Amino acid sequence: MKFSKWFIFVLMFALSAVVFGQEKENLPITEDEQEKKLEWNGNLDVKYSLFNMDQNSAQYKLQFFKDPPSTSLLSQYRIEPYLNAEYRSNDLGFVLKTHASYYSDSNSRFDLFEAYASFNPSFNTNLQAGKRVYSWGKGYAFNPVGFVNPVKDPENPELAQAGLLSANIEYVKSFSSEALQSFSFLAVLIPTSDIAGTSFGEFTNTDIALKSSFLLWDTDIDLLAYYSVNKPKRFGFDFARNIQDNIEIHGEISFNQNVEKFTIINNSLTNNRVDRYSYLFGLRYLDASNTTIIAEYYHTGAGLSKDEYSQYSEFLKIGADNLNSIVAQQTLNTSLTYFRGTTLMQDYLYLKVSQPEPFDWLYFTPSLYTIYNLMDNSFLLSFQMSYKPVTNTEFIFWTTMFVGDRSTEYGGKQVQQRMELWMRVFF
Amino acid sequence: MKILSMFIITILFALNITAQDANKLLKEVDDNLMPESYESIRKLINEESDGSKKEFTFYTVKKGKDKIAMLYISPASEKGRSTLRLGENMWLYIPSANRPIRITSLQSVVGGVFNNADIMQLEYSTEYGATYSKGTDTENILDLKAKNKTVAYDKLKMWITKDKKILRKVEAYSASGMLIKTLEFKDDKNYGGGITRPSIIETYSPLYKGYRSLMIYQTIKKRQFPDEVFTQNYMGRLGDLKK
Numbered sequence: 001m002k003f004s005k006w007f008i009f010v011l012m013f014a015l016s017a018v019v020f021g022q023e024k025e026n027l028p029i030t031e032d033e034q035e036k037k038l039e040w041n042g043n044l045d046v047k048y049s050l051f052n053m054d055q056n057s058a059q060y061k062l063q064f065f066k067d068p069p070s071t072s073l074l075s076q077y078r079i080e081p082y083l084n085a086e087y088r089s090n091d092l093g094f095v096l097k098t099h100a101s102y103y104s105d106s107n108s109r110f111d112l113f114e115a116y117a118s119f120n121p122s123f124n125t126n127l128q129a130g131k132r133v134y135s136w137g138k139g140y141a142f143n144p145v146g147f148v149n150p151v152k153d154p155e156n157p158e159l160a161q162a163g164l165l166s167a168n169i170e171y172v173k174s175f176s177s178e179a180l181q182s183f184s185f186l187a188v189l190i191p192t193s194d195i196a197g198t199s200f201g202e203f204t205n206t207d208i209a210l211k212s213s214f215l216l217w218d219t220d221i222d223l224l225a226y227y228s229v230n231k232p233k234r235f236g237f238d239f240a241r242n243i244q245d246n247i248e249i250h251g252e253i254s255f256n257q258n259v260e261k262f263t264i265i266n267n268s269l270t271n272n273r274v275d276r277y278s279y280l281f282g283l284r285y286l287d288a289s290n291t292t293i294i295a296e297y298y299h300t301g302a303g304l305s306k307d308e309y310s311q312y313s314e315f316l317k318i319g320a321d322n323l324n325s326i327v328a329q330q331t332l333n334t335s336l337t338y339f340r341g342t343t344l345m346q347d348y349l350y351l352k353v354s355q356p357e358p359f360d361w362l363y364f365t366p367s368l369y370t371i372y373n374l375m376d377n378s379f380l381l382s383f384q385m386s387y388k389p390v391t392n393t394e395f396i397f398w399t400t401m402f403v404g405d406r407s408t409e410y411g412g413k414q415v416q417q418r419m420e421l422w423m424r425v426f427f
Numbered sequence: 428m429k430i431l432s433m434f435i436i437t438i439l440f441a442l443n444i445t446a447q448d449a450n451k452l453l454k455e456v457d458d459n460l461m462p463e464s465y466e467s468i469r470k471l472i473n474e475e476s477d478g479s480k481k482e483f484t485f486y487t488v489k490k491g492k493d494k495i496a497m498l499y500i501s502p503a504s505e506k507g508r509s510t511l512r513l514g515e516n517m518w519l520y521i522p523s524a525n526r527p528i529r530i531t532s533l534q535s536v537v538g539g540v541f542n543n544a545d546i547m548q549l550e551y552s553t554e555y556g557a558t559y560s561k562g563t564d565t566e567n568i569l570d571l572k573a574k575n576k577t578v579a580y581d582k583l584k585m586w587i588t589k590d591k592k593i594l595r596k597v598e599a600y601s602a603s604g605m606l607i608k609t610l611e612f613k614d615d616k617n618y619g620g621g622i623t624r625p626s627i628i629e630t631y632s633p634l635y636k637g638y639r640s641l642m643i644y645q646t647i648k649k650r651q652f653p654d655e656v657f658t659q660n661y662m663g664r665l666g667d668l669k670k
Binding site: 043088090120124126135140157158159160170172173174175176184215220242245246247248250286360388391394427 | 653
């Protein structure tokens, strides 16, 4: 019954937004506006990577237990085409974003990142249905309030990712007040197909995500919520503000109810439900020489404690040292299913420094960033150099090293150093 | 003593009148440059010291004194990016990240000599107070002082033709008095709708030796927009207005 009330509330709000929004629909439509247009664009990324592997790490032994390579230096070559189409008319739109990864004829993958239709009954209101990407939160590398976001890669936060199959309605209103300058409300319905082995889902398992945004006293403020019958319920708040003309500060906090937390106890996978807070504080600073510094502190309440990580690490080691290939495979599957991601523990510091065209190096933008695990003092350190010699072409040189004892999160990675060369061509 | 007091009051009064005239002239300059609400397409060309060029094309919409939004039309690598300025608040929208992030007005999103404040320029009279400086036979010269610290340049010196009150040159200075850049306004063009103004703004800076940036206005058209166009929510849909 609780669900029905939410559903009716969202539906009523959606209908009122459409009706209310249409009050302003009295602007003249010019001839140009009536022109319909389909546009194609995209890019091709060609990526060559070299990996210096730690052959003694448990993760390496598990990954390559069937056929261990003879050398610790591995390479990977792949192409990633991104192809997008966009159709817009006065009040209708269609967006298609696709991505593919090609390693060889027998190893390639196609991803439908986004495919959604939109209808704008007024400037205030926007209806969308299909698969689309949401990006909630103000953090650059992490988003504790990103309840509907794709899992972000903190090593490359601006990378395009796959969206969520959903339908949403957004209502926006501007004000001429000095205090409240704008308000918006977004409601997202997320149907599920959770009946195993079928394409059906239970209607009552439809999730709802809500976001209210305010531009209040020159500060961006969001209130967010995620309601689900069988997934964690989440509530969040975020803000961003320029405190000086060259300093921006931002923060996020979320309360997550009934989160499923996986740990290893006595060498076995265990899960329990917990209520946890996650939060982030950060700043973006621009100095007189055009250097940008982004710094963020991130706490994820449902992450592993130091002791829990030690047990997980020991679990990997036992699995890797076991001569039984079934045990090794099970250990690897557990690791890939329940413990994947760049941040498994609770407290992290992210720092990025970038400087466009230093020392008059035309078209070069070097940047240095680190993700530092504050619980076990391991970290990754990465240097990236972007070079754009001609329009619509970019070359990226990117090297990363993982530092720490083998029992730590980053020190225990199967990769010790990674070097990548990218060529990106846009059209 | 009484005579001295009257003399000082008279001087102060005269200075106040002069400042009022200067601000009135500044407002006229603004009015001659752009309608209060408009849409325009302009090209930005960054010429590097080795002679190579980079070009960007923007679609810009502006409303009132403090709302301006800009969409990258080309090149393909930047297409779909947009920036929004509401007073001193500024955001950048990156299509792949699909969200607006707050940026500072000093940050350059295109490289070269122009920074965001130049590209997303609001009216001069909104951000600066003016006083007369010594002019020439054909041009008035105004000294402008920023009304608050969030404005990109602390002081401006402005050359304005006496006959048509058209802007010809602006020098931008830091608070310490250092020349940061010079903007020259050239090639007057009639855009229709009663808008005649310089079509090219050429910018160079002693801080970027050998660099030069040109901003070329291709179209300027008066147009009214609802306030909701100037919200973060609309940044991904700015292209809808152009079609």
